[in-house]
């Protein structure tokens with residue numbers, strides 16, 4: 244291929260060379276920030292946080308409890324009580340800030356890591372554990388908490404969400420920025436490379452659907468770094484699809500709240516989609532089946548620890564809002580209680596009757612599934628004869 248194609252940089256033709264790296268953890272990244280890692284409030288020309296310190300205390304509580312739930316779930320997996328767990332460690336601010344910016348009518352389409360958003364929507368964390376324990380296929384009713392079932396197929400939920408948002412538009416439930424309704428679709432940096440996500444962007448754009456695409460750029464798609472997904476900041480892609488994109492400090496709960504709130508208002512009033520890129524970091528493994536020490540440097544992790552989303556809120560509350568240590572102790576005690584309850588609940592989840600799974604795939608049983616159910620029942624029964632042997 245010639246290197247002199249007009250308008251195309253020669254480096255495009257060096258496919259095996261590593262592309263220019265995106266900013267490393269130690270470099271400055273342009274984003275909306277309202278609370279620094281040191282816990283200082285800062286101004287931004289386009290976004291402001293307009294809630295009081297009581298609300299900030301609430302965010303601190305949310306993030307601490309959700310982190311504790313996450314730690315307990317990881318421990319339960321290690322003890323053989325869950326099949327797998329996808330930790331949200333490090334992403335608490337992105338999830339609590341965006342989750343708390345939703346109103347009671349907005350609809351959420353999560354991936355498999357949005358335990359913090361589930362918390363904000365009032366989903367019982369035990370329901371999340373049921374899925375990861377393999378005793379059900381997601382036992383919560385999406386309509387009850389406006390929180391769709393977890394989606395493992397990367398990016399697929401962005402299409403489901405766009406379809407839902409187009410339904411909201413056709414039901415004429417938009418037009419009011421505060422009391423109307425809109426949809427938010429969560430996805431990851433890796434998912435941004437999926438066809439589904441790009442198709443969702445196009446549909447949402449040309450139909451002006453009331454949706455916020457909330458990308459948690461945690462820098463990793465299992466072991467693939469962000470520089471294998473994009474050469475430009477992800478939020479800039481929105482321009483090519485014809486709607487605004489904004490990058491927010493994903494470890495700053497005040498900023499993620501403010502940015503999501505504005506984007507949701509825009510969607511609810513009928514002004515169309517927004518892409519929010521929450522710039523954050525996956526502090527843990529991809530899932531409990533993964534070992535990140537095989538592919539990333541410990542010093543990166545150490546660097547991101549200094550940007551911890553919970554610590555900065557604690558620093559702010561202590562230094563600038565006069566919150567004493569008793570408050571933090573209370574939250575710790577509550578977190579321990581929540582974790583103990585979750586553990587008790589998990590251990591007492593009833594084992595499923597496996598043949599029931601065939602009944603839950605569709606609303607109405609199909610002849611094929613009925614046959615498969617029978618075959619499975621016969622197969623399972625073949626083991627009971629040999630019970631107690633060898």
Ligand SMILES: Cc1ncc(C[n+]2csc(CCOP(=O)(O)OP(=O)(O)O)c2C)c(N)n1
Nearest residue numbers: 356395396397431432433434461463464465
């Ligand atoms: C369509 C599809 N392809 C591949 C996978 C396997 N897979 C599971 S998680 C994952 C990486 C996703 O990364 P990202 O979108 O950044 O989300 P994160 O896990 O970092 O939250 C992949 C490739 C899958 N579940 N679905």
Ligand SMILES: [Mg+2]
Nearest residue numbers: 431432463464
């Ligand atoms: Mg990722």
